[in-house]
Amino acid sequence: MKRTLMSAAIVASTLATSAQVASAAESLSVLHWWTSGGESKAIRVLKDDMDKQGYEWKDFAVAGGAGAAAMTALKTQVMSGNAPSAAQIKGPLIQDWADQGVLVDIDKSATDWKAQLPAQINKTMMSKGHYVAAPFSVHRINWLWINKAALDKVGGKPPTTWPEFFALADKFRAAGITPVARGGQPWQDMTIWETVVLSQGADFYRKAMIDLDQKTLTSPQMLQVFQTARKIQGYFDKGSTGRDWNLATAMVINGSGGMQFMGDWAKGEFANANKKADVDYICAAAPGTSNAFTYTVDSFVFFQQNGKKEATLGQLALAKTIMSPAFQEQFSLYKGSIPVRQDVSMDKFDACAKKSYADEQTTIKSNTFFPSFAFGDVQSSATEGAITDVVTGFMNSNEDPQEAMRKVAAAAKVK
Structure with a gap:
């Protein structure tokens, strides 16, 4: 009997160990x-953390x-039945x-998230x-x-202000420096255009980009947005078409x-080049936007694996690690961002990040903390794509601003 019990215990122990190994593997x-460079360094922090687990x-x-x-x-992976464990997605696409x-839901890992996330962001994750x-x-x-x-x-x-911006751009040009380092890709053109929209005021941005209000989209202010964007276009260099964003950052x-x-992922490139804020480079809110904050939040969603509707242990561990204070701190230090958790100390961060955090807290309270249209945090992909096509066409041509404004208003109706 003792021998039988011992054998059973050994078998049980072996099975338990095997289960642990399988889970760990x-x-x-x-x-x-x-x-x-900066992005790769940041994601390696997460990879190393998961490897250690x-x-x-x-x-x-x-x-x-x-x-x-x-x-x-x-889309190709999911349609072929080979969905990844996790994928980088943001904004309305999460809900889609x-x-x-x-x-799969990851509630088991989200024990304190509601208390630690800005309400607007918390809602998007659910x-x-x-x-x-x-x-x-x-x-x-x-x-x-x-x-x-x-x-x-x-x-x-x-x-x-924009007059100050253009005066500085003229000084750079006179000194033989490309005034505006630009990467010629649609999302980069949208970054510039959206920022000009924001410079018209928080209410204008809300009505134009979030509400898609037709009156706002066809207003004199929107015409001014296109006119300002056209003037900025005049300070690009001839080699900007198709340039990646990090190569434009390298120019600065x-x-x-x-x-x-x-966006402030550019700071990750400065850090990767051993450059320091206020010493080698300046970070400043774009002209006319110091009292507002447009943001994008990178996130991972978790897909069903092998037809199972519950998250795997690995997926839950990944979600928990992402939202741990230690990881949030180290990731943002490399990436150039600020932690999404509100309880992470900013002591180790540079002047730009501290300013970003302070402005985030201020704009959350003043209701001028806005998701970015340009980065897919606001509208459907169809609406975003239609407006992006118009803006990109405008930024790469001599199209009349009045005509571009008319096209944007029409594109806003695409659902």
Whole structure:
């Protein structure tokens, strides 16, 4: 009897150990579009954390700053029955995938999320009362990056108005510096255009980009948006067409470019080049936008695996790790963002990040904390795509601003 019990105990122990090994060896296929220097460094933090927990990370990186190529790849994978464990998605697309019934909830890992996330962001991570996405960080979009040596060379200062901006751009041009380092891709053109929209005021942005109000979209202010964007276009260099965003950032880093409109992931590139805020470069709210904050939130959604409607242990571990204070801090330090959790200390962050956090808190209270239209955090992909096509066409041509405004108003009706 003792021998039998011992044998049974050994078998049970072996089975338990095998189960633990199997669990620990779970593979996590992860689709994302973080491929630049600063981005790669940031995502490696998560990969290393999961490796330490015994999970095998299978990286599926698809280049492209706005994620269009990644979303195409994701659709192909899901349709072929080979959905990744997790995929980088944001905004309304989270709800779209949830509505298709292919996601799993991660409530077991989200024990304190409601208390730690800004209410607006918390809502985006949920579907039908359940968490289906884990947010990484908050990126501010309405930044203007300036090479400090170039700024000192021309005797300028960070512009707070468009007249000041264009005066500085003229100084850069006279000094042989490309005034505006621009990457010629649709999402980069939208970054500039959206920022000009925001400069017309928080209420104008809300009505134009969130409400899609036709009266606002055809107003004299919207015409002014296109006229300002056209003037900015005149300060691009001839080689900007098709340029990746990080190459435009590199121009500001090396001083061949004076300024760049870009989200704060650009700071990850500065950090990767060992450049310091207020020493080598300046971060300033784009002209006319200091009292508002447009943001995008990167997040992972979690897909059903092998037909099972419950999250795997690995998916739950991944979600929990993403939202842990330690990871949130380290990820944002590398990425250039600020933690999405509200309880993470900002002591280790630089001046730009601290300003971003302070402005985030202020704008949340003043209701001028807005999701970014340009980065897919507001409207459906159909509406976003239609307006983006109009803006891109305008930014790469000599189209009349009045005609472009008419087209945007029509595009806003696309659902």
